[in-house]
Amino acid sequence: MKKFLALLLILMLGVLAACGGDDTSSDDTGDTESDSGETSDGVQSVTAWAWDPNFNIRALELANQAYDGDSEMYVEIIENAQDDIIQRLNTGLSSGTTQGMPNIVLIEDYRAQSFLQSYPDAFYPITDYINSDDFVQYKIEATSFDGDIYGLPFDTGVSGLYVRTDYLEEAGYTLEDVTNITWKEYIEIGKAVKEATGKDMITLDPNDFGLGRMMLQSAGEWYFEEDGNTPDLADNPALEETFVLYKEMMDADIVKLNSDWSQFVSAFNSGDVATVPTGNWITPSVKAEASQSGNWAVAPLPRLEIEGATNTSNLGGSSWYVLNQDGKELAAEFLANTFGSNEQFYTDLVTEIGALGTYIPGTKGEAFEQEDPFFGGQAIIQDFATWSEQIPPVNYGMHTYAVDDILIVEMQNYLNGSDVNDALNNAQSQAETQLR
Amino acid sequence: MKQLTNKNSIGWLFVLISVVAITLFYFYPMFDALLLSFQSGMGANLEYVGFDNWSRLLNDPTLKQALINTMTYLMIQVPLMIVLALFFSVILNDPNLKFRGFFRTAIFLPAVTSLVAYSVIFKYMFSVDGIVNQLLINLNLISEPIAFISDPVWAKVVIILAITWRWTGYNMIFYLSALQNIDRSIYEAARIDGANSFQQFIQITIPMLKPIILFTTITSTIGTLQLFDEVVNITSGGPGIQTISISQYIYDLSFKYTPNFGYAATVSYVIVILVVILSIIQFKVAGEKE
Numbered sequence: 250m251k252k253f254l255a256l257l258l259i260l261m262l263g264v265l266a267a268c269g270g271d272d273t274s275s276d277d278t279g280d281t282e283s284d285s286g287e288t289s290d291g292v293q294s295v296t297a298w299a300w301d302p303n304f305n306i307r308a309l310e311l312a313n314q315a316y317d318g319d320s321e322m323y324v325e326i327i328e329n330a331q332d333d334i335i336q337r338l339n340t341g342l343s344s345g346t347t348q349g350m351p352n353i354v355l356i357e358d359y360r361a362q363s364f365l366q367s368y369p370d371a372f373y374p375i376t377d378y379i380n381s382d383d384f385v386q387y388k389i390e391a392t393s394f395d396g397d398i399y400g401l402p403f404d405t406g407v408s409g410l411y412v413r414t415d416y417l418e419e420a421g422y423t424l425e426d427v428t429n430i431t432w433k434e435y436i437e438i439g440k441a442v443k444e445a446t447g448k449d450m451i452t453l454d455p456n457d458f459g460l461g462r463m464m465l466q467s468a469g470e471w472y473f474e475e476d477g478n479t480p481d482l483a484d485n486p487a488l489e490e491t492f493v494l495y496k497e498m499m500d501a502d503i504v505k506l507n508s509d510w511s512q513f514v515s516a517f518n519s520g521d522v523a524t525v526p527t528g529n530w531i532t533p534s535v536k537a538e539a540s541q542s543g544n545w546a547v548a549p550l551p552r553l554e555i556e557g558a559t560n561t562s563n564l565g566g567s568s569w570y571v572l573n574q575d576g577k578e579l580a581a582e583f584l585a586n587t588f589g590s591n592e593q594f595y596t597d598l599v600t601e602i603g604a605l606g607t608y609i610p611g612t613k614g615e616a617f618e619q620e621d622p623f624f625g626g627q628a629i630i631q632d633f634a635t636w637s638e639q640i641p642p643v644n645y646g647m648h649t650y651a652v653d654d655i656l657i658v659e660m661q662n663y664l665n666g667s668d669v670n671d672a673l674n675n676a677q678s679q680a681e682t683q684l685r
Numbered sequence: 686m687k688q689l690t691n692k693n694s695i696g697w698l699f700v701l702i703s704v705v706a707i708t709l710f711y712f713y714p715m716f717d718a719l720l721l722s723f724q725s726g727m728g729a730n731l732e733y734v735g736f737d738n739w740s741r742l743l744n745d746p747t748l749k750q751a752l753i754n755t756m757t758y759l760m761i762q763v764p765l766m767i768v769l770a771l772f773f774s775v776i777l778n779d780p781n782l783k784f785r786g787f788f789r790t791a792i793f794l795p796a797v798t799s800l801v802a803y804s805v806i807f808k809y810m811f812s813v814d815g816i817v818n819q820l821l822i823n824l825n826l827i828s829e830p831i832a833f834i835s836d837p838v839w840a841k842v843v844i845i846l847a848i849t850w851r852w853t854g855y856n857m858i859f860y861l862s863a864l865q866n867i868d869r870s871i872y873e874a875a876r877i878d879g880a881n882s883f884q885q886f887i888q889i890t891i892p893m894l895k896p897i898i899l900f901t902t903i904t905s906t907i908g909t910l911q912l913f914d915e916v917v918n919i920t921s922g923g924p925g926i927q928t929i930s931i932s933q934y935i936y937d938l939s940f941k942y943t944p945n946f947g948y949a950a951t952v953s954y955v956i957v958i959l960v961v962i963l964s965i966i967q968f969k970v971a972g973e974k975e
Contacts, residue, residue, distance in 0.1 A: 336940050343729050343946060363943035367728020455835050456923035508834040508920075512812060647727070651942035654747075658925035661837075682744055684943075 293322040295352035295580045297569075300331040304530070305355055305567070307602045308403070312587035315594040322579060327351065335360065342368040350572055352580040356400065357567045358391040359649040362477055364570075365394040366647060372399045372570050373577040378585035385607045387466075387642035392568045400568030401584045402607040406528040407637040408463050408562045409547040410435075411535055413448075414625060416523040420445035427524075428548045429560050432464070432494045435524075435551040439503035442523045450503035450523050452516035455661070458653045459564055460526065464491040467562035468553050469641035472656075472680075477646030480680035482656075483673050490553050492660065492669050499664055526550055528564035529605055529633045535623075542623045547632060561636045566607075605633055612637070648684045655679050721950035728944050738951040748952060751931045754841070755910060758930075762845045763905045767898065769853050774860035775890060789861070796855035804918035807847040808834065811919075837927035840920045844928055847915050852908070856901045863897040864890070899971040906963050910956050931956055 299305040309326045316322070329337070334354065341350050342364075356364055365372060374397035381389050384402045392400030412427055420442040427438060439450030453460060465471055470487035473479055482488060498504050505522055507513045517525050518538040525531065535545060549560035569588060571580045587594055588608070595611025598604040606612070612634040620626045655676050663672040724731040725738055742748060776782065777789055795803065810816050811833040818830040833839040867890070875885050891898075913932040916922060922929035922937075931952065938949040 332940070339728070339940055339944050343944065345729065363727070367730065367944055369730070371729070456921060456925075506813065506832055506835050508812065508832075508923075509808070512814075647943050654926065654937070654942075657923070658746075661925045661927075679746060682741070683747075 293320060293576075293579060294325050295322065295576045295583065296325045296327055297353035297355075297580075298327050298329050298334050298337075298351040299355040300329060300334060302328055303533070304404070304602060304604060308598060308604055311594065311597055311601065312583070315587050315591050315597070316583060317591075318582055318586040320579060320582065322583060324353065324583060331357065338364065339367075342371045347572065347574040350574065352572055352574070352576045353584065354570050354572065355403070355567050356570050357565065358388070358400075358406075359565075359645050361392055361400055361568065361570075362394060362645055363647050363649075365399055371573055373573040373581060374399055375401060375571060375581045375584065378581045379589040383590075383609055385609060385638050385640065387563060387640045388566070388568065388607045390642040391566075391645055392570075400570045401588050402568045403588060404530065404566050405605050405607045405633070405637045405640075406530065406563040406566035407605070407633050407640060408526065408528050408550050408564050409629075409633060409636065410550050411517070411525040411527070411531065412546050412548055413520070413523045413541075413544055414546050415544045416442055416446050416448055424546050424548060427551075430551050431554050432490075432551045433554065436494070436497055436501055436503065439498070439523070440501050443501075443503050446523065448521060448523050449505040451498065451526065452505040452507050452513060452522045453498075454507050454509070454513060456508065456657060458656055458660070461488075461491045461495065461656065461660075462649075462653075463526065463550065463562040463564050464494070464553055466641060466643050467550060467560070468555055468558045469643060470557075471643040471645060472649060472652040473644065473646035475644060477644040478648075478684075480648075480652065480677055480684060482652070482680060483670075483677035485673070486555050487553055487558075488656075489669055489673060490555060492663055492672065494553075495660060496664055496669075528566070529629075530565065532629070533603055539623075543625055545624050546627055547624060547629045549636060557641070559639065559641060561639045561641070563640045599630060603630075605630060605637070607637065609638065648680075651684060652676075652680055655683070718950045718953060721947055722954050724947035725945060726947060728946075731947055734947070738948050741948065742951060742955065747926055747929065747934055748931070748955070750926045751929045751934045752955075754928055755912065755931055757841060758845060758848070758912065759906060759909045762848055763902060763909060765845070766849050766853050766856060766905060767902060769849065770856035770901070771860055771891075771894070771898075773853065774857045774864055775886060777857070778861060778864045792857060793854040795851050795853075796858075798851070800851070800914035801918055803851060804847065804915045807843060807850075807915075808919045811839075811843045834920055835924050837924055840924060840928045844915055844919060847919060848909070848912070851915075852905065856905065859897050859901055860894060863894050867893045895971065899967060902971075903964055903967055906967070907960050910959055910963075 297309055299309060306326055306328050309324060313323050313326075334356075338350075338354065338356075341347070376398045379398065379401060381398060385405065388402035388405070389398060392398055392402055410427060412424065414424055417423065417427065417438075420438070422438055422441070427435070430438075435450075442448060442450055451460075465487050468487040470481075470485060472482060472488075474481045505516055507516055514534050514537075516522050517535065518541075520538075520541065525535070536542075550562050552558040552560045569584050571577050571584065588606070590608075592608075592611045592614075595606045595608055596614055596616045598606060599616045617631045617634055618628050619630065620628050621630075659672040659676045662675070663669055721731075722738055723733055723735060725734045726732050773792055777785055777792070782788070812818075813830050813832055813834075815833075817833070818827075821827045822830065831839060833843050871889055871893075872885055875889060880888065911932050912930040913936070916928055916930045916933050917936075920928045922933050935949050935952050938945055938952065
């Protein structure tokens with residue numbers, strides 16, 4: 250019996266010790282634990298989290314090859330879905346531990362401010378490691394907080410209007426007719442195309458406000474005022490026009506609805522829509538349907554009809570962030586040496602994976618002038634790179650996705666007959682109560 | 686006497702492990718979540734705000750819609766599923782039925798499929814170019830495909846169909862096992878007294894199954910309140926927030942938007958309160974004496 254009791258007590262002690270162990274390290278944001286390691290032969294390593302094996306992960310692999318800095322080091326690449334990365338970062342950073350956290354992490358620009366402000370001191374400023382003039386301006390705006398640059402700008406989401414030239418021709422239009430047009434003109438052409446070919450002009454997911462976000466940024470507007478925190482929805486002429494245009498498209502019956510990514514892709518791969526206004530990262534998906542080679546072209550995005558409207562915008566795109574823990578200098582140095590200064594590396598990115606960066610010196614050269622037979626011989630990378638530099642910078646603010654969801658609901662109300670001003674006023678008051 | 690207390694204390698020692706473990710892994714997090722529900726702020730910048738979160742609950746249109754949606758699922762789906770499960774179990778309990786094993790397996794099989802996998806399949810079945818639309822068009826029941834997932838009403842119907850398909854077999858198993866414990870002689874006596882099958886079902890089967898019906902109703906209710914996978918994968922809450930569930934809203938508050946774990950914890954407590962209230966109502970309605 251005594252033996253048994255002793256055993257029990259030991260068990261209990263074990264349990265207690267395990268719980269106690271948790272407490273000691275929980276309040277340390279900084280330097281106790283880290284993932285940077287050193288192998289026996291003196292080669293140091295840092296870890297990086299990213300998503301999309303064909304794009305971001307490949308880019309990191311290329312960066313590993315391209316790195317030629319002073320330290321003997323490499324990046325251990327860990328692939329996670331974007332949603333998982335967000336979840337793990339949030340749970341890890343909010344519990345105040347850096348245990349199990351990476352040194353480098355990819356964060357979508359729309360979410361960057363939310364992370365930077367939610368977890369002060371969790372990220373390491375890299376202002377001194379890069380030259381901000383080397384990057385396109387809107388990316389610097391998206392990755393900066395409080396005067397410091399925290400993210401090394403990576404891919405651009407510069408958008409364009411992918412068009413089926415054969416459908417346009419059937420309706421009596423040329424590529425010229427859709428170049429630098431307004432959305433109003435776009436809808437008119439859409440009606441003509443539908444009449445001539447029976448194909449819809451555009452495919453939209455009612456649960457995704459990406460088109461609206463593109464329209465807003467093309468006019469230098471966003472959901473928030475300059476401070477990135479005060480909702481600017483009710484008296485935002487750009488947003489109002491976005492709503493009106495969205496409804497006009499629906500009413501003109503030129504929209505094929507989709508409800509997720511694969512349906513979105515299949516809408517243009519199967520030839521059911523005549524145009525796709527979206528970010529340049531869609532190029533590989535468009536080219537996946539080889540039978541349509543030669544039938545596509547890319548025009549600048551249509552513009553709104555308000556002051557400050559341009560024919561360039563952005564959708565998505567992400568940047569690299571360094572976590573403020575052991576190995577941060579090493580990680581920042583790695584990023585600066587590759588993504589931050591290596592022109593040849595950016596040429597490789599374009600030729601090997603079609604990734605268009607936002608490092609201006611790295612967007613010149615032969616690789617960019619290459620004509621693409623799939624797009625009828627158009628040098629689309631060159632075009633995108635040119636547009637990319639003209640994207641109006643906006644402060645994406647803290648709550649892009651929360652406002653997105655509010656607007657999606659109000660858009661449904663508006664489509665079902667409510668007044669556009671009522672819808673936007675509703676959205677404004679909801680945003681004001683919810684975002685604090 | 687001394688012997689007795691000694692025995693008792695050893696008994697307590699045995700219980701102690703589970704008590705400590707439960708306190709540590711259940712009650713402590715619950716209590717911590719309660720504290721959290723009185724805090725608000727972005728990410729790690731939490732501070733105590735008193736009852737701010739609780740008053741915010743009252744004017745939250747998304748939460749209101751999530752509650753309406755959950756109640757809709759609850760009111761339609763749980764009764765539908767319970768009746769179906771009862772129906773299947775009584776039929777499958779008939780000793781004269783051939784291939785009983787096959788049917789039982791077939792109806793139970795959905796309960797072992799992965800939540801995400803079956804949700805994705807449902808989503809594709811009900812997409813605009815999906816098999817359901819093709820079938821309906823080929824049967825000339827409709828001329829234009831129905832946008833099931835993008836329509837506020839149809840989207841709810843799809844969700845309800847999906848959950849019913851997934852969970853009916855699971856509940857049926859409880860009824861089947863309970864049915865096998867009912868003494869055959871009761872039915873025999875009823876037959877001799879001239880009761881037909883329907884009377885036997887109403888007068889004998891249902892009363893004998895009452896505790897199990899109560900049990901399955903409560904577990905299904907709790908399950909519906911915690912609904913997450915199906916909604917996220919089939920409609921992701923849309924169109925708009927027309928199918929969003931409370932759990933999905935909690936997820937959005939924590940991970941999709943700029944994280945506000947305090948308010949998310951408050952919304953979680955709404956589920957707790959609802960589960961308690963609904964369970965009390967169900968016990969009262971079912972009239973459990975003991």
